Amino acid sequence: MGRGGSRATGAAAPPWHALPDEVWEHAFSFLPTAADRGAAAGACSSWLRAERRSRHHLAVANCYAAAPRDAIERFPAVRAAEVKGKPHFADFGLVPPAWGGAAAPWIAAAADGWPLLEELSFKRMVVTDECLEMIAASFRNFQVLRLVSCDGFSTAGLAAIAAGCRQLRELDLQENEIEDCSIHWLSLFPESFTSLVTLNFSCLDGEVNITVLERLVTRCRNLKTLKLNNAIPLDKLASLLQKAPQLVELGTGKFSADYHPDLFAKLEVAFGGCKSLRKLSGAWDAVPDYLPAFYCVCDGLTSLNLSYATVRGPELIKFISRCKNLQQLWVMDLIEDLGLAVVASSCSKLQELRVFPSDHFGLGVLTERGLVDVSASCPMLESVLYFCRRMTNEALITIAKNRPNFTCFRLCILEPHTPDYITQHPLDAGFSAIVESCKGLRRLSISGLLTDLVFRSIGAHADRLEMLSIAFAGNSDLGLNYILSGCKSLKKLEIRDCPFGDKPLLANAAKLETMRSLWMSSCLLTLGACRQLARKMPHLSVEIMNDPGWSCPLDSLPDESPVEKLYVYRTIAGPRSDTPSYVQIV
Amino acid sequence: MASLRSTSCLASASAETDAENLCATELRLGPPGVVVGEDAPAKKPSSVGAKRALESTGPSADDEHDTAAPAKAQVVGWPPVRAYRRNTFHQSSASSAAAKKSGDEQQQQQGGLYVKVSMDGAPYLRKVDLRMYKGYRELREALDLLFTKCFSASAPGTHSSEGCSDGQFAFAYEDKDGDLMLVGDVPWEMFTSSCKKLRIMKGSEAR
Numbered sequence: 001m002g003r004g005g006s007r008a009t010g011a012a013a014p015p016w017h018a019l020p021d022e023v024w025e026h027a028f029s030f031l032p033t034a035a036d037r038g039a040a041a042g043a044c045s046s047w048l049r050a051e052r053r054s055r056h057h058l059a060v061a062n063c064y065a066a067a068p069r070d071a072i073e074r075f076p077a078v079r080a081a082e083v084k085g086k087p088h089f090a091d092f093g094l095v096p097p098a099w100g101g102a103a104a105p106w107i108a109a110a111a112d113g114w115p116l117l118e119e120l121s122f123k124r125m126v127v128t129d130e131c132l133e134m135i136a137a138s139f140r141n142f143q144v145l146r147l148v149s150c151d152g153f154s155t156a157g158l159a160a161i162a163a164g165c166r167q168l169r170e171l172d173l174q175e176n177e178i179e180d181c182s183i184h185w186l187s188l189f190p191e192s193f194t195s196l197v198t199l200n201f202s203c204l205d206g207e208v209n210i211t212v213l214e215r216l217v218t219r220c221r222n223l224k225t226l227k228l229n230n231a232i233p234l235d236k237l238a239s240l241l242q243k244a245p246q247l248v249e250l251g252t253g254k255f256s257a258d259y260h261p262d263l264f265a266k267l268e269v270a271f272g273g274c275k276s277l278r279k280l281s282g283a284w285d286a287v288p289d290y291l292p293a294f295y296c297v298c299d300g301l302t303s304l305n306l307s308y309a310t311v312r313g314p315e316l317i318k319f320i321s322r323c324k325n326l327q328q329l330w331v332m333d334l335i336e337d338l339g340l341a342v343v344a345s346s347c348s349k350l351q352e353l354r355v356f357p358s359d360h361f362g363l364g365v366l367t368e369r370g371l372v373d374v375s376a377s378c379p380m381l382e383s384v385l386y387f388c389r390r391m392t393n394e395a396l397i398t399i400a401k402n403r404p405n406f407t408c409f410r411l412c413i414l415e416p417h418t419p420d421y422i423t424q425h426p427l428d429a430g431f432s433a434i435v436e437s438c439k440g441l442r443r444l445s446i447s448g449l450l451t452d453l454v455f456r457s458i459g460a461h462a463d464r465l466e467m468l469s470i471a472f473a474g475n476s477d478l479g480l481n482y483i484l485s486g487c488k489s490l491k492k493l494e495i496r497d498c499p500f501g502d503k504p505l506l507a508n509a510a511k512l513e514t515m516r517s518l519w520m521s522s523c524l525l526t527l528g529a530c531r532q533l534a535r536k537m538p539h540l541s542v543e544i545m546n547d548p549g550w551s552c553p554l555d556s557l558p559d560e561s562p563v564e565k566l567y568v569y570r571t572i573a574g575p576r577s578d579t580p581s582y583v584q585i586v
Numbered sequence: 587m588a589s590l591r592s593t594s595c596l597a598s599a600s601a602e603t604d605a606e607n608l609c610a611t612e613l614r615l616g617p618p619g620v621v622v623g624e625d626a627p628a629k630k631p632s633s634v635g636a637k638r639a640l641e642s643t644g645p646s647a648d649d650e651h652d653t654a655a656p657a658k659a660q661v662v663g664w665p666p667v668r669a670y671r672r673n674t675f676h677q678s679s680a681s682s683a684a685a686k687k688s689g690d691e692q693q694q695q696q697g698g699l700y701v702k703v704s705m706d707g708a709p710y711l712r713k714v715d716l717r718m719y720k721g722y723r724e725l726r727e728a729l730d731l732l733f734t735k736c737f738s739a740s741a742p743g744t745h746s747s748e749g750c751s752d753g754q755f756a757f758a759y760e761d762k763d764g765d766l767m768l769v770g771d772v773p774w775e776m777f778t779s780s781c782k783k784l785r786i787m788k789g790s791e792a793r
Binding site for chain 1: 662666731
């Protein structure tokens with residue numbers, strides 16, 4: 001290692017462990033993942049020192065796993081930080097409001113300890129207007145703000161960002177709940193401001209001043225990503241595109257309009273000028289007649305998000321079939337099996353497919369055939385999210401054989417407990433085939449009628465599995481025991497409505513400390529077990545959720561009391577102090 | 587039921603082996619895929635302030651949602667779809683189901699009619715688009731989702747299918763004149779045209 005080049009001065013080369021920190025910092029910059037850097041930091045104290053002082057990107061996957069202060073002290077040179085808050089099931093309404101996940105403590109600590117911070121990303125957290133004001137005021141070099149599934153802020157906060165962040169490159173707002181204060185926040189980007197590369201305000205409900213937007217788009221010559229909201233009608237889209245033909249990624253605004261040949265021609269010309277367009281998304285309450293205006297960009301598209309498109313039928317299929325270079329496709333189940341068969345034969349480079357349900361109260365439109373077709377004909381397919389109304393073991397076994405390269409497989413059969421519709425058997429064999437065949441599987445969601453047997457397979461075979469979502473499955477504690485005693489790489493486990501009780505939890509308490517978090521709701525847990533778990537594992541935070549409005553002190557309840565919602569996570573920060581009244585830390 | 591049985595037998599067994607033996611007898615060693623136990627999880631007795639996840643919509647349920655199965659249970663947070671998406675498509679699914687049944691025209695997409703929703707005790711407000719819903723029941727379901735688990739009916743495990751008026755909460759709204767009115771008195775269209783703000787109040791205040 002450190003033995004080369006020792007001839008120049010005649011002195012011996014320094015032993016490798018005495019090399020200056022800068023050498024190690026440079027070496028570590030080649031390590032691809034944070035996990036690799038963490039492993040290096042654990043080797044010896046000089047590596048620890050070099051690594052932590054040169055860490056520029058920090059991802060905090062659970063905001064309560066460590067105190068903000070700990071993060072600042074350990075990694076003083078961070079330029080980009082990403083923090084996640086609420087448990088994943090909060091996305092589906094299983095976590096009541098005011099649970100926690102406030103971004104404010106992180107921003108305050110960062111303002112103090114990372115004054116050179118350039119990027120902040122928050123997911124499923126509460127971000128207030130004050131937070132945004134603090135960001136604008138504290139970081140003179142701030143460039144990237146990404147908020148995903150957050151709430152608590154309004155257009156007033158956005159105004160502070162626009163006015164205060166002179167170096168802003170990216171403002172990326174994905175599926176947030178944003179209060180509309182009717183403040184024309186877009187106008188607050190100064191006329192001299194030209195650095196924007198990404199602007200995504202698709203989730204914003206309110207009106208937007210189109211003229212201001214046009215001027216902004218015109219002067220930001222480096223703009224690559226523009227995602228509009230529903231307030232921007234089709235004709236305005238055309239003129240915006242003409243001002244920004246260099247766009248790589250576009251999210252359309254409100255797509256529906258009555259068909260006018262003039263508007264169609266305008267759109268066709270506008271899209272014809274967008275030679276660099278690779279990613280297309282938007283709110284497509286689409287009138288099918290306009291789809292052909294997009295034909296000229298189809299060839300270049302690598303990503304297409306039609307998951308908000310209610311368009312169906314031949315026009316949709318014709319459109320997608322022209323996108324021969326598609327790598328990522330998000331679509332509604334209105335595409336039907338027939339449409340997916342066309343996708344299978346047209347999009348041979350497909351890597352990721354997500355099909356969302358159009359009717360949340362019904363049984364679903366898709367069957368197993370669509371997924372079988374795509375898995376058979378798309379050799380690079382590795383990530384699937386699929387909502388359907390029926391499935392068979394045979395189909396799953398076929399899919400597993402076709403695509404051993406799956407890294408993410410999420411299947412949601414809309415009706416809970418649905419068996420194989422031909423044999424009426426549970427779908428154990430099918431999902432077992434998936435985990436046995438797909439050795440690189442990192443994420444799995446299972447559904448349908450399932451017994452403990454499927455968990456035995458998952459526990460035994462899914463060595464690389466990091467995240468597992470289970471709902472309405474299993475017969476007994478054995479199911480959970482198989483998972484917790486197997487699944488070597490498991491990080492996140494979320495379970496709802498399964499007959500799993502205390503025993504496997506307590507028997508595998510140590511496993512929980514190797515994981516990031518565990519969510520269990522509507523299972524068969526008792527308070528006594530949670531108390532035992534908390535006693536046994538001091539580095540775990542054991543949170544129990546009651547109904548808000550029901551304030552009953554936990555201490556007075558007996559051990560046999562059932563627990564409706566449990567959220568357990570490892571932490572070095574001790575119990576958090578911002579719990580609402582319905583959350584109790586055991 | 588299989589699951590209840592397993593809980594009671596395991597709660598008392600202290601040794602690992604006892605549990606394994608008991609469970610081994612439950613788990614039939616047949617070819618993979620053989621149905622082992624009951625398919626529905628047992629309905630638990632009331633838990634620590636829990637609201638039962640499975641709510642049956644009664645026979646008087648909205649016809650719009652009865653596509654195939656009659657007494658269809660509507661489960662909270664299922665299918666696993668983000669609230670953002672669910673609210674966006676509530677209108678499409680309801681109106682297309684209605685169109686199938688009665689051949690009505692699909693509701694025209696007009697501009698959104700967003701009103702603030704406050705709930706007593708919640709730290710911040712939400713917003714809903716009243717044009718997304720065809721009637722009071724859908725509105726209440728959507729609000730249910732937004733403020734999940736805040737609506738525990740006074741008796742855990744039951745859920746009133748019409749209003750929460752017999753529960754802990756009452757729905758009120760502020761109309762054009764600024765008066766606080768009870769939701770549900772006037773026809774839906776009249777309501778959407780006059781409602782400025784929604785308020786979910788604790789039952790005691792509403793009385």
